[in-house]
Amino acid sequence: xxxxxxxRKVLFITIPLALLCCKQETKESExxxxxxxxxxxxxxxxxxxxxSDGKLSQVEVNGPLKEDFSKIxxxSDGFLSKKEIENAPKPxxxxxxxxxxxxxxxxxxxxxVTINVDPSLFIKESLLAEITKEERTLENGIKAMxxxxxxxxxxxxxxxxPWCPTHINDGKDKGGIWFKxxxxxxxxxxxxxxxKEFYSDEEWALFREDGSVKVTKTQEECEGxxxxxxxxxxxxxxVECLPDYYKEKVSTFYIPVKPLYLENSNPLGRNGIxxxxxxxxxxxxxxxxxxxxxxxxxxxxxxxxxxxxxxGYHYHAATGxxxxxxxxDTHAPMVGYAMDGFGIYxxxxxxxxxxxxxxxxxGHYDDVRGYHYHAGDAGSNQVLGCLHGVSGSMSVEG
Numbered sequence: 001x002x003x004x005x006x007x008r009k010v011l012f013i014t015i016p017l018a019l020l021c022c023k024q025e026t027k028e029s030e031x032x033x034x035x036x037x038x039x040x041x042x043x044x045x046x047x048x049x050x051x052s053d054g055k056l057s058q059v060e061v062n063g064p065l066k067e068d069f070s071k072i073x074x075x076s077d078g079f080l081s082k083k084e085i086e087n088a089p090k091p092x093x094x095x096x097x098x099x100x101x102x103x104x105x106x107x108x109x110x111x112x113v114t115i116n117v118d119p120s121l122f123i124k125e126s127l128l129a130e131i132t133k134e135e136r137t138l139e140n141g142i143k144a145m146x147x148x149x150x151x152x153x154x155x156x157x158x159x160x161x162p163w164c165p166t167h168i169n170d171g172k173d174k175g176g177i178w179f180k181x182x183x184x185x186x187x188x189x190x191x192x193x194x195x196k197e198f199y200s201d202e203e204w205a206l207f208r209e210d211g212s213v214k215v216t217k218t219q220e221e222c223e224g225x226x227x228x229x230x231x232x233x234x235x236x237x238x239v240e241c242l243p244d245y246y247k248e249k250v251s252t253f254y255i256p257v258k259p260l261y262l263e264n265s266n267p268l269g270r271n272g273i274x275x276x277x278x279x280x281x282x283x284x285x286x287x288x289x290x291x292x293x294x295x296x297x298x299x300x301x302x303x304x305x306x307x308x309x310x311x312g313y314h315y316h317a318a319t320g321x322x323x324x325x326x327x328x329d330t331h332a333p334m335v336g337y338a339m340d341g342f343g344i345y346x347x348x349x350x351x352x353x354x355x356x357x358x359x360x361x362x363g364h365y366d367d368v369r370g371y372h373y374h375a376g377d378a379g380s381n382q383v384l385g386c387l388h389g390v391s392g393s394m395s396v397e398g
Contacts, residue, residue: 042082042291044065048267053155054081054290055080056079068219069186072084087178100396107263108260108390112367114258119149121277123278126280128250131148133146144260145258146254146392147253147254148254149255151279152247152249153251155313157278157322160303161242162174163174163175163239168193170213172207177300177301179381180379182377189213192213192297196247201332203236205295206295215238216238216241222307226298226309228290230291234294237297239298240299248398249311251272251395252397253395255340259341261389265360265388267386268284269284269386269387273383273387274337274344274384275337275339277323277335282318282338283314284317285382286316299310303322316382318375318383319379331368332349332374336382339393342388344373344383344384345369345375346374349372360386361385361388362374
């Protein structure tokens with residue numbers, strides 16, 4: 001039998017050790033639980049809401065949200081609201097995650113043919129400086145040589161605008177284009193006058209009794225209307241922001257010299273998805289839900305572009321008005337580069353046919369061009385669906 005003093009000493013030592021182990025296990029459990037919970041709804045919206053309209057479209061989401069999109073979208077409006085995401089079924093709980101799981105699952109894939117970016121294809125008059133090379137850290141943390149391209153985002157091949165007609169008797173030469181359910185429409189006076197019927201909504205009233213169209217006329221009015229939370233005084237306006245309001249803006253693109261294909265696609269970023277050969281930014285889908293909710297219209301011009309206060313002039317569609325690089329075969333012409341360095345080509349080939357083997361990013365592979373993208377149809381409000389390569393970056397100053 002052990003001496004009582006010795007027993008007490010053993011207990012004194014053992015109990016704190018047990019408590020220490022318990023605290024350590026609890027701490028690890030808390031960390032694991034936090035990891036399992038993942039980002040909250042607000043953080044998911046911040047990460048995925050590329051057009052800042054407060055909702056997520058199917059092209060913006062990935063993972064479980066993409067897989068169960070139709071189930072979570074309970075009102076079937078094509079968007080996931082914060083409330084719908086909060087009420088979505090929780091995924092099954094997983095064990096502790098491997099820190100390297102994302103890297104293991106999203107590995108680089110090498111093709112027989114990979115085409116490097118060709119800086120000579122850019123229109124020199126559109127550049128603010130000679131294209132240079134610089135080593136940059138890309139989104140996945142690896143370092144790569146990138147081309148540095150500085151532009152004013154002002155096209156050389158076509159005029160910018162017009163966007164909004166000024167009277168309901170104006171013809172299509174006085175306005176731009178708009179889209180609905182995959183179709184493109186001319187924004188002429190007749191279109192403005194018939195918006196109630198077009199959207200089956202009696203609240204549309206973009207014109208006055210004398211037939212004049214309510215159009216933003218100043219930079220202040222433009223900035224009050226050209227945002228997701230439209231100022232109430234500009235509800236029922238045709239939004240027209242002029243390029244001269246933001247002519248001092250400088251866009252800088254960092255595009256990988258050699259594109260790196262990843263097996264898993266990545267959602268489109270907030271700062272552009274690519275660049276046309278004239279230096280103009282290809283942007284993510286326009287936030288049509290927020291625009292139409294305020295009964296405003298923000299037409300594109302015939303080249304698929306318009307102006308916003310953040311980025312200046314940019315494209316939401318490729319309509320054939322910009323520089324195209326014709327291919328030696330019947331393949332669609334090239335119109336620019338995506339942010340990951342893969343080429344972007346027109347929607348249709350030289351015979352007018354579309355491609356039916358595209359992946360969810362609008363891309364595919366052939367032995368001449370390697371992996372590359374095709375711009376979505378002008379009425380789709382989607383130049384690209386996502387990116388399959390390691391993205392560079394873009395910034396706007398001024």
